[in-house]
Amino acid sequence: MTLLLLAHVVAALAAPVLVRWWGRQAFLALALVPATGLAWALTRLPTVLDGGEVTETVPWVPALDLSVALRLDALALIFAGLVTGVGALVLVYCARYVEPDDEGAGRLAGQLTAFAGAMLGLVLADDVFLLYVFWELTTVFSYLLIGDSGAKVAGRRAAGQALILTTAGGLAMLAGLILLSQAAGSTLLSEIVAAPGDGGLVVGGVLLVLLGALTKSAMVPFHFWLPAAMQAPTPVSAYLHAAAMVKAGIYLVARLAPGYADVPGWRFVVLGVGVTTMLVGGYRALRQFDLKLLLAFGTVSQLGFLLTLVGGGSAALGKAGLAMVLAHGLFKSTLFLSVGVLDHATGTRDMRELSGLGRRLPVLATAAVLASASMAGLPPLIGFVGKEAAFTALWDGALPDRTAATVVLVGLVVGSVLTVAYTARFLWGAFARKPDLPATAPEELEHPPGPLFVTAPVVLALAGLAGGLAASALDPLVAAATEPLPQLLPEEEHLALWHGLTPALALSAVTLLTGAALFLARRPVWRLQRRVGVPVSADTGYWNVLQGLDRLAVVVTGSTQRGSLPVYLGVILVTVLALPGGLLLVRGVWPAEWRAWDNPLQAITGALVLVAAVLAVRIHQRLAAAVVVGLTGYGLAVLFVVHGAPDLALTQVLIETVTLVAFVLVLRKLPLEVGGSSRARTRWSRGVVATAVGVFMGVASAVALAAREAPPVSVEYPELAREAHGDNIVNVTLVDIRAWDTFGEISVLVVAATGVASLVYLRGRAGALARATAEDEQRVPQGRRAPRAQWLAATSTLSPRRRSLIFEVVTRLLFHAVLVLSVFLLFAGHNAPGGGFAGGLVAGLALVLRYLAGGRYELGEAAPVDPGVLLGLGLLLSGGTGVVGLALGAQVLETAFFEATLPVLGHVTLVTALFFDMGVYLVVVGLVLDVLRSLGAELDRQEEEGEDRDPAAEEVIAR
């Protein structure tokens, strides 16, 4: 079964290519796939008739207990046979329906084949979630097929409407399926139906699932999407909207009926909606002029009929229902395909323009007459067998409630009268010669249908005839499918063409005669229908609901999106204060005891940090404010030292320095002061929110700490660090124990660096920085007082006023020493404070030194590489270490180590974590270099070349 489904997937993917190679003949090849499915299903017929089943399970997501569980029993076989058989014939039909030069043929072929696969999967699925997946797949393909190329407004709207309705129902169904599988304790349909459980959960679940089935099968009040979906090409209508997809709801109801028919509400909903739909559909079908629309409303009506039968929850009704499912699949697709042929041949489907086609297309007319006879319930066709069985069962009272059986019977008889009437109307409209219309002229038959074109309708019509004649042969299969249902009747009923002179036969006769009379009196009926027409409809209801939703969205958006960032942020913060803050007030346990400090130095530093924070708020000069914020950072470093975290202190000091440099680089372009002071009221409200948040966070930190009881996660870390051959536990945590985190974090750094460069560079930003050329040096006038000696490579490109001899000398002396220090920190970091982050920052500071002393060309001389290359290499190295660990049999990013005694160095341990740390080092150096290059060198260049004075309009647009 899995192979069959895979074959559909492969065929669907190959379909566009095949159509390109072979033109429309490719449809014939594609038809082989569902045909194989039909053949396979038929070979399993003996097993299934004996009450057996074919199952297949492939694990899918074992962790979630999800599997591709497929199961073929009698019920599944009936639907699978219908789906594959009609599918194959529809594809054959497409080989002539599609014009040879139709560009959309490949798309149509792929989507139709994929749909056939999804539909087959739906009826075979045993796992409820797998069923749901296939269910929604059919919805999606239906959407694509109705929308067609998407060029027509009507097609798009119809597709969207069908999608919204059926997915809404599908979601309800998913919720229902979850409830049902929870109540039954299994996700397998077979087990759920066998032991459904009980309680309110089951009632709710059943109603939700029914909602899904009702929308899918176009039941009142959701029926309107089906006529609208007739925008789709006719083969699509024949397959999806008559034979297959709309039957999904019927299938699900039939599948669940044995377990849930006695759940309160089931029969009321199923029978009520079914009968109503049958009547509404039949009534509406009577006033259509478009043949396809007439059939669509006929389908709605018949679906109501089917739902009533399969959902009634009795074996006799179920049998009749399944016979009708087969009958409807056969006759309705025949009729749709016939309309397609007519449409193709004459260019119209309007029965007011067609006349005398019966004689012009005798073969097609015969097939359509056969199918119509089946639809109207005339012997000896399968439709007659099904309807007889239904009438008999209800006459004998095949429902727990006798009155209900009578009411349903009356409803079905009236519905059948309407069916006969619209069937006659269809035949008359499509093929009859209308005396007041000229016969459709010969030259209007632009495309006389060839033999292959009419094959599909003819075969389907003949199948309906064969089904009727061999009704008794059909009985065992239908009986096997309804075996789990209760009998509710004194004796079992069998499907047969002739039961003798029974009340049901009399009902059929009445139905036929009344229906014929209704057709003959069509003119008064039509007038009556016009007069009593009500201006409300489910369609406008749907439209109004969607409109209401749109308006609600505008109102909600308009009232919440005020466009002010501080307001948004304020709302978030107030929410924080209200919810977690409220909880803290109500439930928080105040710490029993407090310590003043860990160390008096903490208090002094803390006071300095707070003073700096207050200054940061008060100062409006940009640079000064940045400096005091930096001071809080340096204060933090002291706090880290006091706390026993030398790594943090080192990193904090380095970062704070680099951050200050970056601030200076950017802020030199901006005015000194932050302009525009806000109103006093705004300042006050900001102050209140800020103070409240501060107090909340401070209290929360104390309460959270006091509430700690469990041993820390890190209690194992010293031991783990020893295993990883590292003494510095923090470093080992970064490069080994929590290396995944670190890897994610350096990825963020790469993104940030790329973002900085993208924002600053106006043109391409690849490549290393420019190095000084002789030309660059000559541009700068060399003053007499400028230092003559060359301490740095590119200082001669600087204007003499910007040069500082002492700075150059110090830089010259320090640069390499600092670089060595950075490498030392990198290597020592595994056992002592340091590591990739600190080492990289030190190297970055060395570059900062060179840039500040010698300008942008000097930076190019110092680091003649593209920062992007550094960032990429670093990421590659770190990621590669993980992969290597994997290849050596360890887990991803797990440390491996080698030990050796080397001649000079003595005993050496090499851990792969070092390479990971090197990656971190490279990324950090790349980040600093990218920041210097963008915010420093590029801004210098833009200033020197006068680009930042007046940004030209087109430059802005070009970026």
Added chain:
Amino acid sequence: MTPTVVLPVVIAGLYAAGVYLLLDRSLTRVLLGFLLLGNATNVLLLSSGGPAGEAPILGHAGPGEISDPLPQALILTAIVITFGISAFLLAVIHRSWRLVRQEVVHTDEEDRRVAARSPRHADAMDPDDIDPVDLDPEDRAMGDVVGGPPDPEAQLARRFPDTASDDVDLPPTRGRTT
């Protein structure tokens, strides 16, 4: 564990200052607020690790004496990332200044326009969202209530709602209907 008095006070102060700056409209001050918030959060993490101790380096101190290394590892990466994000924000500030010569975030005009829009105009936002009655006949959905067989009388009546019509209920034209 016993909390100290000093660290929660530092946390509260840094958060308060950070939030106050974050609520400003000037991007520079927002960035400074962001940095203060970052520092505040780092202290919060540090304090949540428990009391101070020796540096978590094996051989330097015994397992019982060291401070908790896990928050330290988290803070270390947080410090570096804060730098990366600040650099990015600096670049944003620079770009904003370069393009429009200001670094103040004003109220989003687009949001204001949405807020000012009347709900009645919701329909006009999507061209596929036109009332079915206003569509061309060939664009209407199939089905007989909204878009079915064109009914000229009804259309005229809809177009001229106030004009009296004397041919409201004419029988269908002979021959062209059933």
